Amino acid sequence: MKHTLSVLVENTPGALSRITGLFSGRAFNIESLNVAATLDPTLSHLTLVTRGDEHIIEQIIKQLRRLIDVLKVVDVSEGEFVEREMSLIKVRAEEEYRAEILRISDIFRCKIVDVSPKSYTLEVTGPESKLKAVIELLRPIGIKEITRTGNIAMMREKKTI
Amino acid sequence: MCSQPNSIATGVKYMTKMTGKEMVVEALKQEGVDVIFGFPGGAIIDVYDTLEKDGTIKHVLVRHEQGAAHAADGYARASGKVGVCIATSGPGATNTVTGIATAYMDSIPMVIFTGQVPTALIGNDAFQEVDIVGITRPCTKHNYLVKDVNDLPRVLKEAFYVARSGRPGPVLIDLPKDVQNGRAEFDYPQDIKLRSYNPVIEPHGKQVERAYRLIEKAKRPVIYAGGGIIISNADTELRALAKAMHIPVTMTLMGLGGFPGSHELSLGMLGMHGTYCANMAMANSDVIIAVGARFDDRVTGKIEAFAPLAKIIHVDIDPTSIQKNVKVDVPIVGDCKRILKKLLDIVKDVGRPDEAWIDQHKAWLQQLDTWKKRHPLTYKMEPGVIKPQNVIERLYEMTKGRAIITTEVGQNQMWTAQFYKFDNPRTLLTSGGLGTMGYGFPAAIGAQMAFPDKLVVDVAGDGSIQMNIQEMATAMEQRLPVKIVILNNQFLGMVRQWQELFYNRCYASTEFEMTPDFVKLAEAYGAKGFRATRPEEIDDVLSKGLEAEGLAIMEFAIAREEGVFPMVPAGKATTEMLLV
Numbered sequence: 001m002k003h004t005l006s007v008l009v010e011n012t013p014g015a016l017s018r019i020t021g022l023f024s025g026r027a028f029n030i031e032s033l034n035v036a037a038t039l040d041p042t043l044s045h046l047t048l049v050t051r052g053d054e055h056i057i058e059q060i061i062k063q064l065r066r067l068i069d070v071l072k073v074v075d076v077s078e079g080e081f082v083e084r085e086m087s088l089i090k091v092r093a094e095e096e097y098r099a100e101i102l103r104i105s106d107i108f109r110c111k112i113v114d115v116s117p118k119s120y121t122l123e124v125t126g127p128e129s130k131l132k133a134v135i136e137l138l139r140p141i142g143i144k145e146i147t148r149t150g151n152i153a154m155m156r157e158k159k160t161i
Numbered sequence: 162m163c164s165q166p167n168s169i170a171t172g173v174k175y176m177t178k179m180t181g182k183e184m185v186v187e188a189l190k191q192e193g194v195d196v197i198f199g200f201p202g203g204a205i206i207d208v209y210d211t212l213e214k215d216g217t218i219k220h221v222l223v224r225h226e227q228g229a230a231h232a233a234d235g236y237a238r239a240s241g242k243v244g245v246c247i248a249t250s251g252p253g254a255t256n257t258v259t260g261i262a263t264a265y266m267d268s269i270p271m272v273i274f275t276g277q278v279p280t281a282l283i284g285n286d287a288f289q290e291v292d293i294v295g296i297t298r299p300c301t302k303h304n305y306l307v308k309d310v311n312d313l314p315r316v317l318k319e320a321f322y323v324a325r326s327g328r329p330g331p332v333l334i335d336l337p338k339d340v341q342n343g344r345a346e347f348d349y350p351q352d353i354k355l356r357s358y359n360p361v362i363e364p365h366g367k368q369v370e371r372a373y374r375l376i377e378k379a380k381r382p383v384i385y386a387g388g389g390i391i392i393s394n395a396d397t398e399l400r401a402l403a404k405a406m407h408i409p410v411t412m413t414l415m416g417l418g419g420f421p422g423s424h425e426l427s428l429g430m431l432g433m434h435g436t437y438c439a440n441m442a443m444a445n446s447d448v449i450i451a452v453g454a455r456f457d458d459r460v461t462g463k464i465e466a467f468a469p470l471a472k473i474i475h476v477d478i479d480p481t482s483i484q485k486n487v488k489v490d491v492p493i494v495g496d497c498k499r500i501l502k503k504l505l506d507i508v509k510d511v512g513r514p515d516e517a518w519i520d521q522h523k524a525w526l527q528q529l530d531t532w533k534k535r536h537p538l539t540y541k542m543e544p545g546v547i548k549p550q551n552v553i554e555r556l557y558e559m560t561k562g563r564a565i566i567t568t569e570v571g572q573n574q575m576w577t578a579q580f581y582k583f584d585n586p587r588t589l590l591t592s593g594g595l596g597t598m599g600y601g602f603p604a605a606i607g608a609q610m611a612f613p614d615k616l617v618v619d620v621a622g623d624g625s626i627q628m629n630i631q632e633m634a635t636a637m638e639q640r641l642p643v644k645i646v647i648l649n650n651q652f653l654g655m656v657r658q659w660q661e662l663f664y665n666r667c668y669a670s671t672e673f674e675m676t677p678d679f680v681k682l683a684e685a686y687g688a689k690g691f692r693a694t695r696p697e698e699i700d701d702v703l704s705k706g707l708e709a710e711g712l713a714i715m716e717f718a719i720a721r722e723e724g725v726f727p728m729v730p731a732g733k734a735t736t737e738m739l740l741v
Contacts, residue, residue: 010357014306018298025299055484062481068303068323071357 002031003057004083004153006161007046007064008072011037015069019046022067028052028060032085032150043071045161047083047152074161076153083153086125088113089135092142093120104137119144179347181310181340182211185274188317189218191349194245196221196236196610198229202249204276204289207341209247221610221639224631226253228603230260230273231629235604237269238590239565240611241394243324247274251289254335255296259597261331262300266594267415268392270329272320273301277337280308294335302330310343318350327360328479329392360478364495369503372450372474372491373511376504379448381470381525382408385431385460388415388593389453389477389497391586396420398501399452405508407518409529411439413454414578415593422582423562428529429538432460433729434575437536438529440727440735443468445528452476453497456486457594466734476500536727538579539741547696549573549648549719553580555699556618556646559707564616565608567591569601569625571655573648575725577620599628602645606632609641616644616707623649623676633686636712644706647716650723651676658724662739679716688712 009015016035023030031049038045050060057075064073076083093101093115101120105112108130114121124134128151135143155161179187185208189197196219201209212220223229226248233244244264248257254275264271278287294306303323305316316334324332376382390399396419403410403426410420411428420427431439443449449471454460461467464486475482475489476497483492493500540550553576556564562582567590568574574591583589590608592600605619619626626647636643648654657671683690689709693702699717706715727738 014294014298017295021298058484059481066479066481068355068358 001053002049002051002077003075004077004081004151005048005050005061005064006074006076006153006155007048007070008038008161009044009046010069010071011042011044012069015044016046018067018069019064022063026059026063028056032148034150034152047150049151072161074155076155079159080156081153082156083127083151084125085128085131085149085151086123087131087134087146087148089122089124089138089143090119090145091122091138092144093118097141101138101141104134108134110134177347178344180211180342180344181307181313181336182207182342184310184313184317184347185336185341186211186215186218187347188314188321188349189245192243192321194243195219197245197247198223198232198236198607199247200226200229200249200253202253202276202289204250204278204338205247205253205274205336206276207338208274208276208336221606221635223603223635225629226256227260227599228606228629228632228635230257230271231263231597231600231603232607232610232632233271233273234260234264234269234600235567235590235607236611237264237271237607238604239587239608241587242611243270243272243321244607245272245274249276249289250278250293251291253289254291254293258296258300261297261333263592263595263597263600264331265300265302267388267592268329269331270324271331272324273331273333275333275335276341277306277335279339280337281339283337293333297333300331301333304333304335306335306337307340308337310340310345313340313345314347314349318353319355322353323358327358361480361494362478362496362499364493364500364503366503368491368493369500370507372493373504373507375448375472375474375491376406376408376450377511380521381446382406382448382450382522383428383442383446384408384410385413385443385449385451385454386410386416386419387413387452387454388419390416390419393453393478393497394586395453395498395501396586398498398505400424402501402505402508405505405518407522407526408450409442409526411435411442413457413460413593414591416454417578417589418583418586421584423584428533430578432457432735433462433731434579434725434727435735436533436538437727437738437740438532440729440738441532442529443471444734444736446471448472448474450474450476452501453478455482458486461486462729462735462737463733466736536740540723541741543720545695546720547693547699547717549576549717549723550580551696552646552648552699552703552717552719553577553620555703556620557581559700559703560616560618564588564618565590565605565612567601567605567608567617567619569619569621569628570596570598571622571625571653572658572723572725573620573622573625573654575655576648579725598625602626602629602643603632605643606636606639606641609643610639618644618646620646620648622654623647623651623673623679624653627677630682633683633688633712637687640711642711642713645712645714646706647679647714648719649676649679649716650719650721652721654723655725657722661722661724662728663730679714683712683714686712688714690714690716692716692718694718
């Protein structure tokens with residue numbers, strides 16, 4: 001099953017490599033990984049999407065907690081949570097496709113962040129399912145390049161990591 | 162020594178500017194380190210210069226950095242203190258890696274200092290540059306590359322604290338040359354708190370009570386004790402608990418000595434080369450009390466067939482060990498010693514009469530006794546041929562079980578574990594987790610440095626002794642009276658045994674066509690050498706070697722194709738033992 005983990009970690013060189021090294025060394029999966037500093041610049045918040053049965057997820061969480069640089073690990077997918085991903089999609093935009101691209105962009109509330117005579121770059125934000133839908137609709141037109149942030153997530157209501 | 166020490170008095174706290182190399186030496190003193198093991202080089206020469214001028218810390222110059230790491234490890238295992246070693250950058254650092262991984266797998270507290278090229282050159286593929294922090298990330302508990310000398314006091318304090326607290330382990334500090342020579346305020350913290358590292362020491366009271374209730378009803382309980390008993394110095398509590406509740410104890414290789422091997426409740430070692438009785442006990446037990454053990458594959462055998470009838474109580478300081486390999490009914494996270502103490506308190510509070518416990522476990526203890534008698538640890542004597550087990554038995558008797566024994570890895574290690582009865586903790590030093598050939602001899606050097614007056618014996622095979630034989634020079638130089646027993650079968654015996662049993666006797670690359678003359682080798686180093694080729698010479702060679710002044714090799718030409726039994730073939734259930 002898919003799990004989304006929120007990890008609070010010291011913002012020091014090598015900390016990320018300890019985490020990714022743990023995953024490769026113990027044969028765990030990483031589906032996506034996102035990391036950036038928190039309000040406190042000495043800490044980083046890392047969102048990690050992984051897959052595994054209950055036993056593997058338990059080991060992943062425990063092993064992460066064992067790392068000296070890791071302050072906190074929460075499986076946010078255990079309770080109510082919101083998750084978002086952002087993608088930049090550069091799509092072919094010759095004359096005949098422009099209207100269609102704009103229509104798709106409008107329906108999914110995307111933003112056009114760059115325009116050139118031959119391409120549009122769209123910014124899409126939402127849950128993974130929405131990103132997938134946009135990609136599927138744009139694919140026949142011709143996606144030139146795509147980049148995704150990976151999921152970021154947060155527990156709902158009063159709970160914080 | 163070269164000049165007067167430039168140090169601050171312990172206990173007096175005032176700010177002073179110091180160089181990085183001086184901080185290292187000062188921290189060693191404040192941490193109570195009296196001996197370190199190492200090998201110098203260009204990137205660590207500055208620390209060496211300060212060590213020499215300061216003159217308070219004994220430095221043991223090894224002949225290979227792997228030897229330094231194992232010696233620090235042996236020192237730590239024997240004494241319970243943090244072992245320290247030091248090496249230069251590049252190859253010096255990489256040579257310590259096997260020693261670090263060995264300590265990591267067996268949870269041994271160590272601090273390793275490595276020199277590094279100046280910070281400005283890091284990443285430039287400079288001479289003798291290697292990313293040792295990157296290399297050792299998966300085999301250290303934690304590691305540091307110090308880029309600013311201002312961070313050094315904190316890093317030094319943290320390193321020792323992390324190494325010895327919680328589940329102990331090796332911590333590496335990489336010191337660029339400019340950091341060793343940079344100056345900063347030195348205010349060595351007396352206490353340290355890390356926001357991201359707070360090992361659980363005190364157990365959850367409710368969990369301990371749950372464990373007691375399970376044990377109270379058990380008809381066929383067994384305590385499965387691991388290296389955690391020794392690390393947390395919980396042997397007294399373990400003995401008291403086993404005695405109070407009349408519960409038999411089996412030990413892992415790492416746990417040997419944690420409970421007296423000659424005690425009537427001892428079942429000996431369990432697992433792949435464990436006793437018949439211990440493996441049968443686990444397979445038939447209804448409650449297993451695992452203390453400081455991690456259900457390693459060499460212990461469980463085929464996991465689906467492991468202890469099918471038992472409820473499992475698992476006591477461990479490391480939550481990752483719990484539920485890793487087997488399902489646990491009552492997990493208790495915390496320090497073994499405190500948990501056993503709490504359990505003992507409950508036993509005392511409840512105050513069941515002794516007879517009630519005896520009565521409850523009578524049938525079980527009788528059953529265990531039957532198993533013990535049915536297949537005791539044994540071997541077949543052959544006229545004119547030295548049996549390795551016989552050598553270990555005689556070594557046990559002649560040392561009255563009082564020596565500190567180190568082993569290499571392979572058959573020598575298993576025969577020692579089986580036939581030397583370890584009654585006290587920290588008397589068997591052996592590489593359990595990583596299984597490092599070449600560990601035993603340098604570890605014996607470390608142990609002898611910790612206990613100059615004790616008898617320290619390395620039991621080796623002719624294969625593994627050659628992996629760190631160069632440390633003979635170290636032992637001679639330090640005048641260490643380490644004794645080496647070499648069980649020589651001119652084979653890599655354990656691999657040969659597997660080839661015999663599972664590879665149709667195809668002895669691929671396990672036979673040594675050439676082995677050095679170990680007696681002459683000893684003499685070449687200025688040590689004593691003795692050799693036995695017939696059983697009647699065993700005692701004579703042992704007594705000559707053990708009584709010789711200084712370093713001595715005792716070589717025994719043993720039955721070449723002797724095997725270690727019982728044996729559970731890899732991947733089989735532990736009840737499927739091949740017996741003698």
